[in-house]
Amino acid sequence: MKDFIEAGYLASGKVYVFLHSWELALAVLILSIIFKSPGLFILFLGISSHLVIDNVQKDNPLVYFIIYRMMMNFDRSILLPELDR
Ligand SMILES: [Zn+2]
Numbered sequence: 001m002k003d004f005i006e007a008g009y010l011a012s013g014k015v016y017v018f019l020h021s022w023e024l025a026l027a028v029l030i031l032s033i034i035f036k037s038p039g040l041f042i043l044f045l046g047i048s049s050h051l052v053i054d055n056v057q058k059d060n061p062l063v064y065f066i067i068y069r070m071m072m073n074f075d076r077s078i079l080l081p082e083l084d085r
Pocket residue numbers: 020050054
């Protein structure tokens with residue numbers, strides 16, 4: 001699966017990683033507080049712990065901020081420079 005996704009990066013030069021954003025994690029956290037929802041808080045813990053693990057493996061520490069990815073026009077060479085080595 002990882003090879004398939006990375007092949008997708010290479011083919012298009014763009015990076016679209018769905019459900020991988022700190023903004024989403026923050027939104028889920030806020031919703032869990034607003035609705036006092038343990039389920040949403042557990043979802044937040046799952047998303048954020050997954051993102052931490054993914055994030056420490058990437059050279060660009062901002063890669064999992066969707067706003068940053070949009071500002072960089074989802075350019076693979078900026079977001080995932082490690083794939084060019
Ligand atoms: Zn991931």
